[in-house]
Amino acid sequence: MAGRPRSGPGRGWLLRLVIAFAFAQGAVSMARPAVSYRALALGADETAVGVIAGVYALIPLFVAVPLGRRTDHGRCAPLLPLGVLLISGGCALSGLVSSLPAMAAWSGVMGLGHLCFVIGAQSIVARQSAPHEQDRNFGHFTIGASLGQLIGPIAAGALISGQGGALGRTSALALLVSAGVCAVALTSLWRIEHRRTTGTRPPAEGKVPVRAILGARGVPAGILISMAVLSATDILTAYLPVVGEHRSIAPATVGLLLSLRAAATIACRLVMTPLLRLLGRRALLTTSCLLAGLLCAGVALPVSVPVLAVMLAVLGFCLGVGQPLSMTTVVRAAPDGARSTALALRLTGNRLGQVAAPAAAGLIAGAVGVAAPFVLLGVGLMGAAGLGLRGEGGTGPAPAGSEPAEGRTEPASADEAVSDRSNRRSAPGGCPRDRRAARSPRSGG
Secondary structure (H helix, E strand, O other), rough: OOOOOOOOOOOHHHHHHHHHHHHHHHHHHHHHHHHHHHHOOOOOOOOHHHHHHHHHHHHHHHHHHHHHHHOOOOOOOHHHHHHHHHHHHHHHHHHHHHOOOOOOOOHHHHHHHHHHHHHHHHHHHHHHHHHHHHHHHHHHHHHEEEEEEHHHHHHHHHHHOOOOHHHHHHHHHHHHHHHHHHHHOOOOOOOOOOOHHOOOOHHHHHHOOOHHHHHHHHHHHHHHHHHHHHHHHHHHHHHHHHHHHHHHOOHHHHHHHHHHHHHHHHHHHHHHHHHHHOOOOHHHHHHHHHHHHHHHHOOOOOOHHHHHHHHHHHHHHHHHHHHHHHHHHHHHHHHOOOOHHHHHHHHHHHHHHHHHHHHHHHHHHHHHOHHOOOOHHHHHHHHHHHHHHHHHHOOOOOOOOOOOOOOOOOOOOOOHHHHHHHHHHHHHOOOOOOOOOOHHHHHHO
16 A cells, blocks of 8 residues: 555564664563562661662653653664663673672663663654554564563572682673673664654644643553563562562572573563454453562462472463553554654653552562562552553544544655645545554454
8 A cells, every 4th residue: 555654675674673772671670570689698788679660660651751862763773782782781790890880870770771762662663663563563573572571580580509709700700701691682772673664753843732731531540560571570560589589499590480480471472463453452451461460479378399280380470461462552542643752651651650659569569578569569450451441542533633644753755745745635534544454353452
């Protein structure tokens, strides 16, 4: 179809992006538990571990929206190598310093790098995907994250061993290795962004106010669901090592458990399209969040390792739904020319959850016990299930002005712009055919 935007020849750009994301996320997933183990070796208690985990998201909390604004009006690709360099530096220096405040600071640098990479990558996927491709492409994109979350904890568990001083040395080694793993992502960052999809909105249009973006139907629900799902994943990564220490579960076993959760998430995203066709977006979001909430709370129970493994596998499958669908929800609901900013607001919500949830988890763990934070996560996920039950913007009409962009800031070329205008003239009433397509089962809407 002449009016359908294309991402260029094939989807090689998406494959390269997935590979780069897998290395970057693998480094972060390897570093996060290593930071927790190293902090424990340096004398940190449960509360201090929660604070250090929260600092990871503190700096990104304040810079996500400015980065999104910049990306809406320019190229996304430069954020990717910048993110890789910041992640690598944060990992390496977290392993070299020997004080808890310094570890917290470099953990924040690592979080800033991850934010840069993710904003750039998500914006590229949004711009270079047609509406009917968004659920699939965002699902495939998040497979990169799941691959990293699968391999990273296994590698960390294999490298981290021993007690006391030995634990400090091995966790530092894991952090240095994670820095090298992240640097490999640079080898895949070529020809990912096509210049013809670069956002070039006319200056006269101005910036869409944040209040208008947050007021678009579907954006708040997408942000809150994403926040609940990511907080659950984050607390699992940061606090399962602490639970393992209290239950005498070896670091290697903890790494395997975390990787099992990530493998189940990959499996979920590989079958995302059939699940959407079978259940629909609302039922899939509600059911997955509700079941994930129950399983998260179940982690607090003193179950055996095999039972815990089964619980984490099912939990990982359920957690695989929320992130890609929340990305598509926010992109479709956001006003035209503000999709990168909307994605940045979603990431700001994620980082707010990553600041508040570990800090609250640390306080609760210090006062009640290390299993209690998982009950808190369960409650949050059940609240997300309620949001899914009420519905979200992807199931209703798109906001005015958002549909003609076809999931990107601008048409890919002048020829496609002419074709878009022709399509609108040939379909009375504001291109209802496009809106029907956006709500069709194939689009996951």
